[in-house]
Amino acid sequence: MSFPKSLENLVEQLKVLPGVGRKTAERYALHIINKLDQEQSNQIADAIQVAKNKIKHCSICGNLTDDDVCDICQSNSRDESTILVVENSKDVFSIENANQYKGLYHVLNGVLSPMDGMGIEDINLDSLWKRITDDKVREIIIATSSTPEGETTALYISRVLKDIDVTVSRIGYGVPVGLNLEYADDLTLSKAIENRKKY
Amino acid sequence: MSFPKSLENLVEQLKVLPGVGRKTAERYALHIINKLDQEQSNQIADAIQVAKNKIKHCSICGNLTDDDVCDICQSNSRDESTILVVENSKDVFSIENANQYKGLYHVLNGVLSPMDGMGIEDINLDSLWKRITDDKVREIIIATSSTPEGETTALYISRVLKDIDVTVSRIGYGVPVGLNLEYADDLTLSKAIENRKKY
Structure with a gap:
């Protein structure tokens, strides 16, 4: 048994951050799922895309x-x-x-x-x-x-x-x-x- | 002088993750900006939203x-x-x-x-x-x-x-x-x- 697929995917994605291994990625992912409301998690996702698109x-x-x-x-x-x-x-x-x-x-x-x-x-x-x-x-x-x-x-x-x-x-x-x-x-x-x- | 606005916003957003302070958030944000390509950063943003929407x-x-x-x-x-x-x-x-x-x-x-x-x-x-x-x-x-x-x-x-x-x-x-x-x-x-x- 592993995480639900979408959660597993999130964990894998978060592992690209520097110094973030499996355990830390799980902690971040579960925090996003359990502790943040919809708006907060959208804000993180938006912030990533806006920063990536705007910054040169x-x-x-x-x-x-x-x-x-x-x-x-x-x-x-x-x-x-x-x-x-x-x-x-x-x-x-x-x-x-x-x-x-x-x-x-x-x-x-x-x-x-x-x-x-x-x-x-x-x-x-x-x-x-x-x-x-x-x-x-x-x-x-x-x-x-x-x-x-x-x-x-x-x-x-x-x-x-x-x-x-x-x-x-x-x-x-x-x-x-x-x-x-x-x-x-x-x-x-x-x-x-x-x-x-x-x- | 601080970070460009969109980068500053990303840093602030990443600080909601558990155990992530200013320095770590900066490190993550700069990694996303400097080291990831457009597709990778989109994948992270998507993964957050998909997981948040799908998981119940x-x-x-x-x-x-x-x-x-x-x-x-x-x-x-x-x-x-x-x-x-x-x-x-x-x-x-x-x-x-x-x-x-x-x-x-x-x-x-x-x-x-x-x-x-x-x-x-x-x-x-x-x-x-x-x-x-x-x-x-x-x-x-x-x-x-x-x-x-x-x-x-x-x-x-x-x-x-x-x-x-x-x-x-x-x-x-x-x-x-x-x-x-x-x-x-x-x-x-x-x-x-x-x-x-x-x-």
Whole structure:
């Protein structure tokens, strides 16, 4: 005997979420069936579809946005001379929450990782080169994580930009080595940006 | 700066899942946005709605089912003289997985808990009384959990059935098979000693 078919299907679907195994998926599914009313469960389903349909990458920086250009790139109050390069949108939100950095971002949506088939063409680099020549950019702060792939990506960017008239720096090691940016606390993130090192 | 609106909404919606806080909801939402393709995310949304629409409580035992009567109540191969009373459907699936019990079930979908506004009318008891008079039931095994509410519910059922010609029993509590004594909690150990069996 197993779950009714539609419940079993829901459990299987929920297992695609990161870190969710059979037991957790069952718990979520039974909660949806038993504890939520029709409206609440519709809201979850709608939220998934609306978010999936509406959200795209900012045409300038690659950050997630509901519009063509993200709020940060649209803003007049940001320091346009600095671009902070991060692996993904989550890092943008983490750094924004620390409320210290006032420049712009560039979201790579990945890191160089031949093992995972991620090459130079696969991470949002072309638009970074373009931004550097087009804009009044003076400094690039590279904030990829301190994994081997993150370091390789940082090194690659710094080498490409070596002969160009911009300062290239690496986010300071306030961020504990091996910790994902999203789990770093606000103060650590602020320190890390403050203590950035020139390449 | 926060997430784009549709992403923020998705995060908020996912927070209704049990044990899911802000960070986990963000992780799930960003996984849905970044890692799943359109079809996969539609499948999750559909699965939620289909399950929510299709699944109902078995009209006999209260178990979750896609049909009017659940597979177990429909089956001809179950021992109809025994009804095992559980708090919720999850317990049915757990016991079924153990593959030893061959009787029927009765799912209360709750326990008596005045604090949570759960009274005698709110848990699936009326249909239990009806089954006992209608059917060829000889034994009721009460398998509500050993929380105060579960014990109260068990006691209530046993008292109501005192003058009726069915055996009412409570499942045995003790040290889980394979567990070292040192890891058993005090209450379990007390129960285990109380429930000792003569050789």
